[in-house]
Amino acid sequence: MTLHLSWIGRRLLLGLGQTAAVVLLIFVLTEALPGDAAVALAGEQPDPERIARIREAMGLDRPAAERLLDWVTGMLHGDLGTSLVTGRPVTGYLSAGIGPTLLLAAATLALLVPVSVGLGVLAARREGGLLDRTVSALTLAVHAVPEFALGVLLATLFGLWLGWLPPTAVGADPFTRPAVLVLPVVVLLSRPVCTISRLVRAGMVEAMASPYVAQARRYGISGRRTRWAHALPNALAPATQQLARTCDWLLGGVIVVEALFVVPGLGTVLIEAVAARDLPVVQGMAVVFGLVTVLVNLAADLVARRFAPRAEVAA
Missing domain, CATH: 1.10.3720.10 (MetI-like)
Structure with a gap:
């Protein structure tokens, strides 16, 4: 029984580590996507100044580490964030x-x-x-x-x-x-x-x-x-x-x-x-x-x- 519980504990710790790795990998990969919501909302012929204003209003000009910390903190409280396009909660x-x-x-x-x-x-x-x-x-x-x-x-x-x-x-x-x-x-x-x-x-x-x-x-x-x-x-x-x-x-x-x-x-x-x-x-x-x-x-x-x-x- 003790061995069984020890095995479950190891698997749970492994699962937590995998979850943390998944969260970090997802953030890195989505950050690497070309363009962002500001470019998509700016239209087919975007004005650089307009894109900059939209990006600032959406908070996309903030450092990536800061946005990652806010995102992870929100997830720990059950908040997956808010859509940049519609303003609806991700949930x-x-x-x-x-x-x-x-x-x-x-x-x-x-x-x-x-x-x-x-x-x-x-x-x-x-x-x-x-x-x-x-x-x-x-x-x-x-x-x-x-x-x-x-x-x-x-x-x-x-x-x-x-x-x-x-x-x-x-x-x-x-x-x-x-x-x-x-x-x-x-x-x-x-x-x-x-x-x-x-x-x-x-x-x-x-x-x-x-x-x-x-x-x-x-x-x-x-x-x-x-x-x-x-x-x-x-x-x-x-x-x-x-x-x-x-x-x-x-x-x-x-x-x-x-x-x-x-x-x-x-x-x-x-x-x-x-x-x-x-x-x-x-x-x-x-x-x-x-x-x-x-x-x-x-x-x-x-x-x-x-x-x-x-x-x-x-x-």
Whole structure:
């Protein structure tokens, strides 16, 4: 128990260090962006004196170290800053965009587990058979296609040519018109399903050849029960760890998919803020994404320790 608490303490300290590094890195990278909100607000033919006045009014002429200190102090009090373009609090952008993003991510995760496990189990039923080769070939091919290219292909085919689904979410509320999320969810599912299903398939093949499964068969247990009750739980360990990592990957995927299908979520807000050089919004969104990434990685470490405690103790 003491060792377990010590391990958790080390991981929490590591997470705090990662969080501090993320905050500093985000500030440095956003400072390195060409131009700023003052240039964006000045128009296509900006007057240098007007830009200087706007920059002074926004406080952009202050030293970077001073602005970093104010930003970090505000975050410690729950204040992520104020938009330079609209004057709205950054937390307002978060509350406005988090609903569609959470809905999109939740729908993806809800479908990811049954689809991945189902495909993996089906492929493992007849190792080397037609179904196994077909599933393996399809998952390998789909995994090789970038999300952006797959999204354009699906939107063109099902949205524009066939007219079965909305090609974008422009002017639609995802909560009242969930059809606009079908294509984005399919794109987000494409790579994780391929990866996790192949892990489940490999684990099932190994588990079905194990002594305990052979013993279950000798006891007259049906093949269906053997697969689902005995082999599958032992085949899910590596897939469960990959699922935790997939939650981390979804952050980047959501930004790309929301931009492609114009879903009004956090990814769209972030891209618009980058285009307007609205640094407080960019920094606030990036910090939220970074914190979620750190927390997900900590959760993934807990999952890895749960299924491989000896390796963690040795570490």
